[in-house]
Amino acid sequence: MKPTLGRIVHYRGKQxxxxxxxxxxxxxxxxxxxEGIACGDVPALDSDEHVHLWVFTPGASGGFPEFNVPLGEPREHQPGQEIPPGSWCWPPRVP
Structure with a gap:
């Protein structure tokens, strides 16, 4: 599925x-x-699976931006099938 503006995703922090x-x-x-890239207003994206995000946090700041974030694939050797740090994925489907 192709990412589109306004969609909710999950982001795994890199720090x-x-x-x-x-x-x-x-x-x-x-x-x-x-034009936005050329004037420096917004970073370029490396592929159609990379996105810019606003990440929500429970702290006082409410969130932070992340740029050029790649789609993450779950790692089978990690507990809970986590995606790599600094990547996004679609939320799991709820039955």
Whole structure:
């Protein structure tokens, strides 16, 4: 499934406790303009599976941006099938 603006995803932190957090997609290859990249307003994306995110946190700041985040694939050798640090995935389906 292709990421689109406004979709909720899960993001695994790349620092600290590597916690999973909810995030919203704020930029995709279809929404980031060459003009915005050229003037430095927004970073480029490496592929159509990379996205810009707003990551929600329970702290006072409420969240933080992450840029050019790759889609993560679960690692079979880790407990809970976690995705690699600094990546996003779709939320699991609830039966």
């Amino acid at each position: 600290g406790r590597l916690a999973m957090r909810p995030a919203i997609v704020t930029g995709t290859v279809d929404s980031v303009t060459p």
